Amino acid sequence: MSTILPTKPNLTADLDQEILVGHAHQSVTPCLPQRADIENLAKLIQSEMKQSPWNNAKHPSGVRQISACIDRGCGSGPNCRALTDAFRRCINGHTMSYYNERNPADFPGLATQVRMRNEQGACGYHSMICGSFLDQLLPNSSLDLVTSNAALHWIDLDHAAVGLPGFAAREDWCLSELADEQWRRFLTVASAELRTGGKLVVSFVAAQSESGSQDHIPLRLIEFGIDKVFGTVRNHWSRPPIPIHLRTSEQISAPFKDADRPVPLRLKRCRVESVNCPYFQAYESHRCATRYADEFTGFLRAFSESSLRHWCELGVEQGYLSPGAFKKIAGVYRHIHTLICSNPEEWRMKKHRAVVVAEQV
Numbered sequence: 329m330s331t332i333l334p335t336k337p338n339l340t341a342d343l344d345q346e347i348l349v350g351h352a353h354q355s356v357t358p359c360l361p362q363r364a365d366i367e368n369l370a371k372l373i374q375s376e377m378k379q380s381p382w383n384n385a386k387h388p389s390g391v392r393q394i395s396a397c398i399d400r401g402c403g404s405g406p407n408c409r410a411l412t413d414a415f416r417r418c419i420n421g422h423t424m425s426y427y428n429e430r431n432p433a434d435f436p437g438l439a440t441q442v443r444m445r446n447e448q449g450a451c452g453y454h455s456m457i458c459g460s461f462l463d464q465l466l467p468n469s470s471l472d473l474v475t476s477n478a479a480l481h482w483i484d485l486d487h488a489a490v491g492l493p494g495f496a497a498r499e500d501w502c503l504s505e506l507a508d509e510q511w512r513r514f515l516t517v518a519s520a521e522l523r524t525g526g527k528l529v530v531s532f533v534a535a536q537s538e539s540g541s542q543d544h545i546p547l548r549l550i551e552f553g554i555d556k557v558f559g560t561v562r563n564h565w566s567r568p569p570i571p572i573h574l575r576t577s578e579q580i581s582a583p584f585k586d587a588d589r590p591v592p593l594r595l596k597r598c599r600v601e602s603v604n605c606p607y608f609q610a611y612e613s614h615r616c617a618t619r620y621a622d623e624f625t626g627f628l629r630a631f632s633e634s635s636l637r638h639w640c641e642l643g644v645e646q647g648y649l650s651p652g653a654f655k656k657i658a659g660v661y662r663h664i665h666t667l668i669c670s671n672p673e674e675w676r677m678k679k680h681r682a683v684v685v686a687e688q689v
């Protein structure tokens with residue numbers, strides 16, 4: 329676990345700055361639909377934290393309590409920072425923000441952003457924890473807030489392999505059952521880490537699919553690009569865990585209502601809605617395939633390039649890629665661009681989004 333200390337503590341700085349979405353290492357372009365999602369989550373966090381019994385609370389020793397939050401499946405981008413900033417803005421005292429991510433390649437970019445943020449006058453302590461969002465990473469009753477944006481739809485197959493309850497010995501598990509079990513486990517872990525009155529504010533975004541077997545368009549495109557550029561070396565590419573189709577509101581609320589195995593959290597809000605692909609929607613009005621491909625490829629690059637770089641690093645280390653491999657990465661995105669441009673309709677994403685708020689009781 330690495331910890332970044334604030335470089336310029338300033339509890340009153342106005343941090344209402346633009347939220348940008350994109351890759352940590354590139355100049356980033358605001359993506360309005362995602363930005364609106366994050367702003368909505370940030371508003372929810374602010375209204376929930378105002379009601380926190382621990383805000384500004386003092387330890388029996390008289391020392392003001394440090395308030396803490398974690399963003400699970402944080403990625404490397406500014407989204408997680410926007411959520412922890414929203415938390416910090418509501419707290420009258422010191423804050424600790426934990427960022428959890430399974431992919432260590434995301435941490436250098438995030439660390440740079442957190443440092444820049446603190447140099448701009450933000451404050452608070454920040455710590456990054458590499459691991460699964462299904463693991464308890466912090467002591468019991470140590471957090472005021474657990475957040476997660478656009479991450480929980482990823483099934484953690486490693487966890488399934490080592491034994492989510494009920495799944496250890498099964499190879500024929502059903503994705504939907506596994507998704508239910510993962511959600512329950514996530515809630516149980518969050519509940520252990522949250523203090524009484526602590527809040528959970530999460531948003532799922534997932535490709536819409538009736539059957540659950542529909543392939544994930546961004547991953548398909550990325551794999552086509554890797555095939556084209558890296559050829560047979562692609563066999564070394566291990567696909568990230570399979571994303572699932574989004575839970576319905578009944579499936580999301582089930583663990584809260586289960587009389588036999590209830591999770592010790594109170595469900596306050598569960599809203600599920602369909603979301604149009606913003607890039608395709610724009611294409612329907614401008615009808616320019618190149619512009620659609622530019623925008624959609626930019627988005628794909630933003631979320632996948634650090635993983636691809638990480639994969640190349642491993643490949644060079646293990647000898648199945650030459651050091652020149654990094655230069656080929658741009659070709660992956662060029663191929664994706666060509667695919668999108670030549671058949672825009674084929675690559676239309678359909679998504680669902682769910683926003684859930686719960687409270688530790």
Ligand SMILES: C[S@@+](CC[C@H](N)C(=O)[O-])C[C@H]1O[C@@H](n2cnc3c(N)ncnc32)[C@H](O)[C@@H]1O
Pocket residue numbers: 400401402403404405407408428429430431434459460461462476477478479480482483484631
């Ligand atoms: C679409 S990105 C969203 C990132 C970030 N929350 C945001 O809003 O930009 C999903 C992230 O979840 C991470 N992730 C997926 N499964 C995970 C797991 N089991 N534990 C921790 N992180 C995970 C991925 O590595 C990826 O960075």
